[in-house]
Amino acid sequence: MLANSAELFKFTRLTLIWLTLIFGSVWGACFIVGVLLPTLLLRACDNEIFALLAQICQYLTPLIAILVFIPINAMFMVLVERRGLALFTVRMGPNRVGPDGLLQTAADAVKLLFKEDIIPTGADAWLFTLAPIIFFAPSIFGSIPLLAAITGNNDLFAITNLPTGIFFIIAASSVPVVGIVMGGWASNNKYSLVGGLRSAAQAISYEIPLVLSLVTICYLNQSLNVVEIASRQTGGFLNWNIFGGGALNGLDKYLNALINGSSNANDILQAYYPSNQWILTVIAIAGLVVSTIIAFFMYITAACAEVNRIPFDLPEAESELVSGYNTEYSGIKFAIFFLAEFTNLFIVSSIATIMFLGAGNNPIPQFLIDYLFKNVTFIPQTINAITQALSPLINQIHLINPITFWSVVWMIVKTYSLVFFAVLVRGTLPRFKIDQLMDFGWKRLIPLSLLVFFIVIFAKGVINTNV
Amino acid sequence: MSQTDTNKPNETKEMELGKFGKFLKDNGIDSTRKDDSINVETIVISVKDLEPALRLLKTSSETKLNMLLTISGVDYTDRIDSIYHLWSYDHNDALVIKVELPKQSQANTDTVNLTSIANFWSAANWHERETYDLVGIRYLRHPYLRRILNPWDWEGHPLRRDYKQLVDALNDKNPHSFR
Amino acid sequence: MSELLNNDLNSTDLARENAALISPELADTVTLTSIDKAINMLSQIVSPIANLARSNSVWPLTFGTSCCAIEMMCVGMSAFDISRFGSEVFRATPRQADLIITAGTITRKMASALITLYEQLPEPKYVIAMGACTITGGMFNDSYSVVQGVDRIIPVDVYLPGCPPRPEAILDALLKLQQKIRTENYAKRRVQAYQQRPVCYVDYDCGRPLEDLLAMAMEDTSLALDQK
Structure with missing residues (x-):
């Protein structure tokens, strides 16, 4: 890493520029459709039809946000992957197009647009064309319920707040397999067909641990609603679902009281972890924390298999099947496959963030911030001054919403860290064999996920009865 | 080149049998010895003795020549040799066996026949296919004798002395015939 | 009916247009339609953008037949790093590649496979003949089984001599190819497309x-x- 520190710096700079680009454009689109256009419509004429139009504009905001976000984000993620892999192998990575290779993937996208679009003889033209669309569509409608959690339940995105959000997302995320099988079958190519069938087998095997690890979290939070699950994890990393989903709440409160010098610290500890049965409580809490951590890593593993990432990219194994299900795809159709693959990776990472890593919540406990900056008065003063200065923008034009802003910032940090982790895994691990893959799925992950689920149920029961 | 002076003394002056020649003679198989090829005993045996001799040399505990290094063919204009290189890991020993096959006619597409050993020595399968492909020895009773290196529609056997190379668009050096 | 149609069109204009666009070898096989005309007009705007994008993301096919392939692998590694030019994406399937680097001797048996691969590439497609064997047959001069130059079976854009060429030379060839792509005209490339035969199994x-x-x-x- 030290040998490549210059490249690391360039990589960081590139990432920051791209992120600004992505979220600037998404924010701009949202502002225009959700705030500016309705305001103008209402000012232009004050009748029912215009009010309705304004409302429709506001309702369309989540969709516009996603449609703007997905293509740019996929381009960025491809670039991150290529630059990241270059970083890990002490190379430079694409750096000729635009400043620092900023536009490399844009060039790729334009090139794929201008490539000849081949439908092979003997292929089922309808299904062949439909397959990339079916592969891509779920990543649009499946990610909509996430928006409410990502933006901290902003007014504009409150419409996407489904009561059964995670259920809907899981249902949507298993649709792309249909697209892969369809594409594999329609290509009139043996390699494609085998790739498609492998993908189906893989998805079926790995959907179970994936869903079970999410169900564990839903059980802990007593909710299927992503916004609610996100809001339960506020106040520092000790409240995150990865650490037992509220099992360490008492510890959090105790530390708070301890640091602030409050006298009732021990009472808090007593209230959360009663001393008459402390052995059982400690075992239950430890079991809960360990099993949720295991559930998190199980989710990451199963999600990697679900979106066909290395080391689980059996459907497109180059050494066995030429390029798997997309062997016969060229030009724009292949671009859509590529796009959807990376979007799925992003969605999977953001689900992991929302379900396990505290969504858009600050990882640093609030009491720690308060304690550290107790004597530094100018920081809250400057923050107040900035808030004061921006108040017309916040309150009247709705240009910025501080809650949404910080929520999105923390989501970006956490989600792209997971994406970067996926790239790191890709640069590190070789591919599984198909029998190893199936063994790992059915004989290791599924029993482990069931075990984790039962441990969580019993531990939660013990804690509930004791408190 | 062709049957030159080096081969003639063999017919007049019989060389003394080597270790493996004696072993074969003890088991009732006649062979004649030829000049060693790089310190490896070289013997010539007749067509009908080939299969029993190879079986014997492979399985016998005295010889244990149980590795078939290669099978090759050499064209001597009037005859074609099929050559078997054997190796013994147990005794660190080697043997070269030649079978001389006279050509029936001088036509360049003519093939000569020999019994295949691929049925009891699976290593021979591809070597025999290669020898068939390049030199044109037809190994009878081979499981699936077809060309291995050249395309299926190749005409002739390229390592024959009388092989006339095909001139077409892929190798014509005449600048006027360039595409 | 076809004669009528031909008369309706201004045939002299069409001929002039055709002469400007179509290369003489293909004059009898290619006829321009009104769509091609529109594309020709648009190409003044489209070509620079398309060329810029194409030249900067030339994805090679994973195709190596001999020792040159080792150098081709080497060029992807850290010492030489073809990824700086956006070409480290070696695609395994010809449908997604733009470029064949014919790395290694092409035998007569491989020739048909190479032709098939070339025909499976979607337009626009490019070929770098890498190494002495693929340029002239090299040390297999007059061999019975080696194609004496890969340009006898597929059109070649850049010749890259050497036995095998150094990885830097591959980068040089890639840059030459990028220069060539930047001078292209979108419409002309369409019209001059290599006449393909259907693949026969x-x-x-x-x-x-x-x-x-x-x-x-x-x-x-x-x-x-x-x-x-």
Whole structure:
């Protein structure tokens, strides 16, 4: 890493520029459709039809946000992957197009647009064309319920707040397999067909641990609603679902009281972890924390298999099947496959963030911030001054919403860290064999996920009865 | 080149049998010895003795020549040799066996026949296919004798002395015939 | 009917347009339609953008037949790093590649496979003939089994001499190819497209086209059914 520190710096700079680009454009689109256009419509004429139009504009905001976000984000993620892999192998990575290779993937996208679009003889033209669309569509409608959690339940995105959000997302995320099988079958190519069938087998095997690890979290939070699950994890990393989903709440409160010098610290500890049965409580809490951590890593593993990432990219194994299900795809159709693959990776990472890593919540406990900056008065003063200065923008034009802003910032940090982790895994691990893959799925992950689920149920029961 | 002076003394002056020649003679198989090829005993045996001799040399505990290094063919204009290189890991020993096959006619597409050993020595399968492909020895009773290196529609056997190379668009050096 | 249509069009204009666009070898096989005309007009705007994008993301096909392939692998590694030019994406399938680097000797047996691969590439497609063997046959001069220059079977854009060429030379060839792509015209590239023959699947053992074999099999089954 030290040998490549210059490249690391360039990589960081590139990432920051791209992120600004992505979220600037998404924010701009949202502002225009959700705030500016309705305001103008209402000012232009004050009748029912215009009010309705304004409302429709506001309702369309989540969709516009996603449609703007997905293509740019996929381009960025491809670039991150290529630059990241270059970083890990002490190379430079694409750096000729635009400043620092900023536009490399844009060039790729334009090139794929201008490539000849081949439908092979003997292929089922309808299904062949439909397959990339079916592969891509779920990543649009499946990610909509996430928006409410990502933006901290902003007014504009409150419409996407489904009561059964995670259920809907899981249902949507298993649709792309249909697209892969369809594409594999329609290509009139043996390699494609085998790739498609492998993908189906893989998805079926790995959907179970994936869903079970999410169900564990839903059980802990007593909710299927992503916004609610996100809001339960506020106040520092000790409240995150990865650490037992509220099992360490008492510890959090105790530390708070301890640091602030409050006298009732021990009472808090007593209230959360009663001393008459402390052995059982400690075992239950430890079991809960360990099993949720295991559930998190199980989710990451199963999600990697679900979106066909290395080391689980059996459907497109180059050494066995030429390029798997997309062997016969060229030009724009292949671009859509590529796009959807990376979007799925992003969605999977953001689900992991929302379900396990505290969504858009600050990882640093609030009491720690308060304690550290107790004597530094100018920081809250400057923050107040900035808030004061921006108040017309916040309150009247709705240009910025501080809650949404910080929520999105923390989501970006956490989600792209997971994406970067996926790239790191890709640069590190070789591919599984198909029998190893199936063994790992059915004989290791599924029993482990069931075990984790039962441990969580019993531990939660013990804690509930004791408190 | 062709049957030159080096081969003639063999017919007049019989060389003394080597270790493996004696072993074969003890088991009732006649062979004649030829000049060693790089310190490896070289013997010539007749067509009908080939299969029993190879079986014997492979399985016998005295010889244990149980590795078939290669099978090759050499064209001597009037005859074609099929050559078997054997190796013994147990005794660190080697043997070269030649079978001389006279050509029936001088036509360049003519093939000569020999019994295949691929049925009891699976290593021979591809070597025999290669020898068939390049030199044109037809190994009878081979499981699936077809060309291995050249395309299926190749005409002739390229390592024959009388092989006339095909001139077409892929190798014509005449600048006027360039595409 | 076709004569009528031809008369309707301003034939002299069309001929002039054709002469400007179509290369003389293809004059009798390619006729321009009004769509091509529109594309020709648009190409003034489209070409610079398309060329810039194309030249900066030339994805090679994973194709290596001999020692040159080792150098081609080497160029992807850290010492030389082809990824700086956006070309480290070695695609395994010809449908997604833009470029064949013919790394290694092309034998007569490989020739048909190479032609098939070339025809499976979507337009625009480019070829770098890498190494002495693929340029002239190299040290396999007058060999019975080696194609004496890969330009005898597929059109070559950049010749890259050496036996094998150094990885830097591959980068040089790639840059030359990028220069060539930048000078292209979108419409002309369309019109001058290499005339492709449909891929014919041949049974390896008997050498007969698969279609004939299928037809024979169908005949046999129908005969058998008739006898029953």
